[in-house]
Amino acid sequence: MNSLMQTFALIELSITCATVLVLILQKLNQQEFPLIANLFLIVLFGNLLFWPLGLGMELPLAAYVRGVTGDLSIVLTLLLWSSLLPASKTTPIAFKFGIALIALGFYPFALGLGMVDPYAWGYGSIAFLIAVLAFALVCGLANWPKGVWIIAIAIIAWAAHWHESANLWDYVLDPFLAIWALLAFFATLNQRRRAKARSGYLFRPG
Numbered sequence: 137m138n139s140l141m142q143t144f145a146l147i148e149l150s151i152t153c154a155t156v157l158v159l160i161l162q163k164l165n166q167q168e169f170p171l172i173a174n175l176f177l178i179v180l181f182g183n184l185l186f187w188p189l190g191l192g193m194e195l196p197l198a199a200y201v202r203g204v205t206g207d208l209s210i211v212l213t214l215l216l217w218s219s220l221l222p223a224s225k226t227t228p229i230a231f232k233f234g235i236a237l238i239a240l241g242f243y244p245f246a247l248g249l250g251m252v253d254p255y256a257w258g259y260g261s262i263a264f265l266i267a268v269l270a271f272a273l274v275c276g277l278a279n280w281p282k283g284v285w286i287i288a289i290a291i292i293a294w295a296a297h298w299h300e301s302a303n304l305w306d307y308v309l310d311p312f313l314a315i316w317a318l319l320a321f322f323a324t325l326n327q328r329r330r331a332k333a334r335s336g337y338l339f340r341p342g
Contacts (some may be wrong), residue, residue, distance in 0.1 A: 139297075139309060144298075145299065146186060146198045148207075150181075150183075150185040157177070159216075171222050208310055209306060209309055210308070211308050228278055232317045239309065242305070243311075257305075268287060271287060277326065330331065
C-alpha cells in the first residue's frame with residue numbers, strides 16, 4: 137500500500153512539474169498553446185520526470201524534486217493543472233488575498249511564534265474543517281466555482297488519505313502556494329495602480 141502511495145505521489149508530482157514547464161514555455165513564447173499541444177508536452181515532460189533516466193541517478197527526477205518540496209498541496213496542484221485548460225478564468229484577487237492573509241497568520245505561529253499552534257487544528261478539528269468549507273463558500277459567492285471544486289477535492293483527498301500526511305493544512309496550503317499568493321496579490325495591485333494612473337493620464341484635461 138505504501139509503495140502504491142509513493143507511485144501515485146510521483147505521478148502527481150511529475151504531472152505538476154510538467155505543467156510548470158509548459159507554463160514557462162508559454163511565458164517565454166508570450167502565447168498560450170492549444171490544448172492538444174499542452175497535453176502532448178505534459179505527457180512528454182511527465183514521462184521524462186517519472187521514469188529513471190540513468191545518467192548516474194538511481195531515482196527519477198520527480199523523486200529528487202519531491203525530496204526537496206515534499207508533497208504539494210492539492211489546492212496548488214489543481215490550480216496549476218487547471219491553468220492549462222482552455223478559457224481558464226483568472227484566479228480572483230480575493231482568493232489570492234485570502235491565501236496570503238492565511239499564510240501570514242499561519243506560518244509564524246506554526247513555526248513556534250507564540251503559544252498557539254494552528255497546525256494542530258488540521259488533525260480532525262471540526263472548527264477548522266468548517267472554516268475551510270466557509271472559505272469554499274466565499275469562493276462560490278465570489279462567482280468562482282472552480283475554487284469551490286478545488287477546495288472540495290482537497291477535503292476529499294484529505295479524508296481519503298491521498299497523501300502521507302493526515303493533516304488538512306497540508307492539503308489546502310503549502311509554502312509555494314503562499315509565496316505565489318503573496319506575489320500574485322501584490323502584482324495584481326500594482327497592475328491596477330498602473331492602469332488607473334494610465335487612465336488618469338489619458339483623460340487628463342488638455
